[in-house]
Amino acid sequence: MPAQRKRNRVPAQEPAAPPPAYPVQHSPGTLLAAHLMDPGRALPVVVISFVAGEPHRLDAHHVAQLLGADAEVFEISNGAETHRLQEGLPEERHIFGNGARVYPAGPGGVRDAPPPHLIKPATNMAQLCSILRGEVAAAAHRAAAGTTGTAKPATGALPLTATAMVKGFPSPDRAMVTLAGHGKPALVRGEDLLPGIPVSWLLRVGQHVAGTLDPGAGILDVRGMLLPQPSPVTVYNDGDVALARVSGVFPGHAKVTLWPGCDFSIGVDRISSNELDSAEDLLTEGEVVRVRVVYENGAVRLSMLDVDDDETSVPAPALLSGGPPWLDDDRPYASIFTSAPPGARNGTATGTEGPPAAVGQAAEEPLLNAVERKTALKTALIQLELARHTIAEMMEARKKQGATDKVAQALQGQLEGERRKGEELARELNRIRHELDAVKTDRATIKASLVALKQQRRSTTSRTEGTPEAMFVDAAEQFDFELRTTWARAVPAVDKAAHPLGPYTVGPRFLASLSAVPAPQRTRTLRAVVDLLADMQGALRNREPHKLRQNEGAHAAPTVRGGDVCWRLYIEQGTAGALRLHYWRLQGGGVELHEVVSHDVVKP
Numbered sequence: 185m186p187a188q189r190k191r192n193r194v195p196a197q198e199p200a201a202p203p204p205a206y207p208v209q210h211s212p213g214t215l216l217a218a219h220l221m222d223p224g225r226a227l228p229v230v231v232i233s234f235v236a237g238e239p240h241r242l243d244a245h246h247v248a249q250l251l252g253a254d255a256e257v258f259e260i261s262n263g264a265e266t267h268r269l270q271e272g273l274p275e276e277r278h279i280f281g282n283g284a285r286v287y288p289a290g291p292g293g294v295r296d297a298p299p300p301h302l303i304k305p306a307t308n309m310a311q312l313c314s315i316l317r318g319e320v321a322a323a324a325h326r327a328a329a330g331t332t333g334t335a336k337p338a339t340g341a342l343p344l345t346a347t348a349m350v351k352g353f354p355s356p357d358r359a360m361v362t363l364a365g366h367g368k369p370a371l372v373r374g375e376d377l378l379p380g381i382p383v384s385w386l387l388r389v390g391q392h393v394a395g396t397l398d399p400g401a402g403i404l405d406v407r408g409m410l411l412p413q414p415s416p417v418t419v420y421n422d423g424d425v426a427l428a429r430v431s432g433v434f435p436g437h438a439k440v441t442l443w444p445g446c447d448f449s450i451g452v453d454r455i456s457s458n459e460l461d462s463a464e465d466l467l468t469e470g471e472v473v474r475v476r477v478v479y480e481n482g483a484v485r486l487s488m489l490d491v492d493d494d495e496t497s498v499p500a501p502a503l504l505s506g507g508p509p510w511l512d513d514d515r516p517y518a519s520i521f522t523s524a525p526p527g528a529r530n531g532t533a534t535g536t537e538g539p540p541a542a543v544g545q546a547a548e549e550p551l552l553n554a555v556e557r558k559t560a561l562k563t564a565l566i567q568l569e570l571a572r573h574t575i576a577e578m579m580e581a582r583k584k585q586g587a588t589d590k591v592a593q594a595l596q597g598q599l600e601g602e603r604r605k606g607e608e609l610a611r612e613l614n615r616i617r618h619e620l621d622a623v624k625t626d627r628a629t630i631k632a633s634l635v636a637l638k639q640q641r642r643s644t645t646s647r648t649e650g651t652p653e654a655m656f657v658d659a660a661e662q663f664d665f666e667l668r669t670t671w672a673r674a675v676p677a678v679d680k681a682a683h684p685l686g687p688y689t690v691g692p693r694f695l696a697s698l699s700a701v702p703a704p705q706r707t708r709t710l711r712a713v714v715d716l717l718a719d720m721q722g723a724l725r726n727r728e729p730h731k732l733r734q735n736e737g738a739h740a741a742p743t744v745r746g747g748d749v750c751w752r753l754y755i756e757q758g759t760a761g762a763l764r765l766h767y768w769r770l771q772g773g774g775v776e777l778h779e780v781v782s783h784d785v786v787k788p
Contacts, residue, residue, distance in 0.1 A: 206251070208244040209258045213265040216258055217272025223291040228255045228323040230316060231269075232284045235262045240305055242284055242312065250313055255286075255320045267607060280610060286316060288323035296326075302614070322354050346370075346397040348404055350389055356382040361393065361404055370397060370404045377407055378444055378503060385511075386504045393506075409505040413445050416484050420477040423722030425497040427511040428486070430471045438463045440475065440486065443501055443510060450475070454487040456642065466642040468635045472511055481678045488642070490711065494758040496726070564613045571606045575599060659695045667717075670710040675718060683718040687774035697780040705756070705763055709780055712755045712765050717775065729753040732766065732788060743788055747771030750778065750788045 211219065220229060230251065232244045248257040260266060262281055270278035277294050279285040285300040287293055298319050301312055348361035348370060357374030372393070374383045387393065395406035419442075420426055428448075432439035437451045452463045467473065474497055475486040500511035578595050656662040668685065675683050698709060715723040732750040733740040743750040748768045755763035761782045768776040778788055 206248040206253070206257070208248050209256060210260070211258060213260060213268030213270075214272055216260060217269050220273065220287050220294050225289050225293065228289050228293070228320050228327075229287045230255050230257045230284060230320065231279050231287065232257065232259045233262050233266055233279045233281060234259065235282045238282050240303065240307070241282055242303060242309060247284075247313060247316060250317060251320055254324060263607075267603065270610075281614060284312070284316060286319040286323060289327050293323070302618070318354060344397045344399060345394070346404060347392060347394045350387050350391045350393060352389060353382075353384045356384070359383040359387050363397070363404075368402075370402045372404050372406055376403075376405050377410065381444070381503070381510070386502075386507050388506075388508045391506050406504070409507075411501075411503060411505055413443065414501055416442065416446065416477060417479070419501055420498055421722045421725070422477070422479045423720065423726065424477050425474050425491055425495050426477050426486075427497055427500045427509075427513065428473055428475050429511060430467050430469055430473060433464050433467045433469050435462045435464055438467050440473065443503065448484065448486050450486050450488065454485075454489055457489060466638050468631070468638055471635055471639075472513070478676070480676045485676075490707075492708070492756075494756060494762075496757065564609045564616070568606060568609050571602045571609070575602050659699070660690055663690065663695060663698065666710055667713060670707075671714045671718060674711060674714050675720070683720060685714070686717045686719065688713075688717055689770075689774065689776045691768070691776050691778045693779040694777040701763065701780060709755050709763065709765065712753065713777065716753065716765070716767070724753075727753040727755075732786070736786075748776070755780070 216231070219225065220231075230247060232242050232247065234241045244257055244259040251257065260269065260279075266278065266280040270280070273294060277297055279300050281302055283300050283302040285297060287297045301315065303312070347364045349364070350372075351360045351362050351369075353359050359372040361370050361372055362368070363370055372383060372387065372395075374381065374386075377383070377386055393404070393406045393409060395404050395408055397404050426442060428440035428442050430438055431441045431447060435452075437449050438455065439447055439449055441447050450463075452461060452466075453459070455461070455463055455466055473488065474491050474495075475488055476491050478485045478487060497513070500509040502508060503510045578599060581595075654662060655665050671685050672680075698706060701709065711723075712727060714720070715727060716729070729751055730753070731742040732752045734743055745768065748770050751767055751769055753765050753767075755765055761784075764781050764783050764785070766778040766781060766788055768778055770776055
């Protein structure tokens with residue numbers, strides 16, 4: 185029996201092997217430059233430079249484990265070694281100070297290296313690591329696109345038809361897709377579709393696309409999926425709220441775009457109820473705004489007056505089959521590519537710093553203007569070239585003349601002095617670049633603040649409501665006056681004959697319930713009553729009028745009073761305590777306004 189128990193004993197499991205550790209390599213600057221310039225190098229290289237004693241620096245070991253076998257990670261000290269690295273690389277392809285840079289593999293890898301990421305106290309390290317990983321993935325994709333095909337298709341060969349799935353957006357004008365069947369990567373370019381519109385506005389992650397593939401370049405052309413331009417009447421009903429992008433702002437009017445090629449002009453009288461306002465004070469070019477679509481005598485008119493923030497907007501149309509709405513409330517402002525840094529057009533990210541500094545802080549330190557920065561940059565480059573030329577001349581003179589130890593010592597001192605000057609000029613160049621980045625960041629911050637201020641001002645001035653002046657002692661006569669005034673303003677002149685105010689009576693609870701609501705909600709109630717009595721079908725449909733049932737059952741009978749039926753419609757939506765209007769449709773015709781209630785009151 186003991187032997188039997190021993191045979192049935194479960195053997196102890198061996199401990200799981202730890203995950204492989206990926207090393208951080210260290211190499212002199214000269215050897216590292218030779219390794220980066222090697223055309224046979226198979227992997228991208230991430231070079232992390234650091235300043236000795238600097239506490240806020242990138243953890244090279246963390247980056248190495250994050251990238252794993254996808255890239256090599258080298259760490260190099262700033263100073264003499266980064267200077268030797270610079271000497272072995274093409275111009276403007278070095279790294280120095282406290283920062284990191286990705287060098288793709290292949291013969292042109294160093295030439296195509298993304299810009300360096302310089303680390304500041306406010307730099308978000310997690311975000312920087314994510315950007316480095318994205319640049320490594322993009323470099324691997326470019327290498328795969330250039331080597332997966334055995335040869336480029338012969339001149340005149342027809343492109344291939346292919347289907348793919350969208351995986352992500354490495355830059356605003358690029359979408360990365362995975363080809364169906366073999367899973368190879370390819371790119372969709374924004375300039376092949378609608379130039380100036382980010383690809384993420386046209387495609388969505390996970391979307392299946394089809395088009396013609398250039399196997400040699402790894403480019404998938406899906407322009408055949410672009411949808412024909414619709415007509416506004418096929419997208420919006422009369423009274424619908426739509427999203428539009430401001431394409432131009434002038435003192436007396438603004439131009440907005442419902443979709444590319446569908447532009448409209450809105451006069452300032454349809455933007456603000458204050459006749460002294462200018463459109464330039466209320467709108468910003470590139471801003472996404474909400475407008476009401478109105479059809480007047482067959483023509484499309486847009487208005488921003490009395491467009492409530494809680495009104496549901498009709499989704500903007502997609503521009504590409506199966507794509508997302510090209511405008512979204514979550515993108516209230518977008519300058520598209522006009523203010524993006526040059527690196528962003530190539531799919532690289534150059535801004536790795538954290539939140540931009542406040543405008544007030546940026547104003548404390550004087551910044552160079554554009555002319556001074558350009559002059560300083562040219563001067564720095566000229567002085568660097570002179571320093572290199574002087575060093576070359578001294579080295580050549582030393583070889584030819586066989587200088588004595590004393591002369592050699594003097595030349596060595598001169599050489600070190602020139603090197604120090606070169607490092608100082610490099611730091612000056614770096615400072616100028618940082619100032620340029622600060623100017624761009626401050627400009628973006630100021631513009632975003634300006635957009636927010638204009639939106640706040642527009643939200644106030646576009647409202648026509650206010651505490652109405654009492655024109656009558658009798659409350660019923662005052663209500664009738666306000667109702668007819670609201671109808672006169674809301675219904676265009678050409679539509680007044682088709683939409684007169686229908687007959688109505690005021691129930692015993694209505695005027696008391698109306699007097700209890702604040703002025704803005706009183707104005708919204710008047711608009712709802714106008715939509716009801718004037719039978720404004722477009723706006724009335726959004727208020728969802730329905731019979732008030734006796735209980736919440738699906739087949740509950742409607743609430744009746746003899747032959748009269750009680751109805752209910754929305755005054756507000758999406759707000760706490762949103763208001764509803766209860767009214768009776770009379771058996772003999774007409775409407776009796778019963779009461780203004782909150783949404784949780786379901787009894788007449």
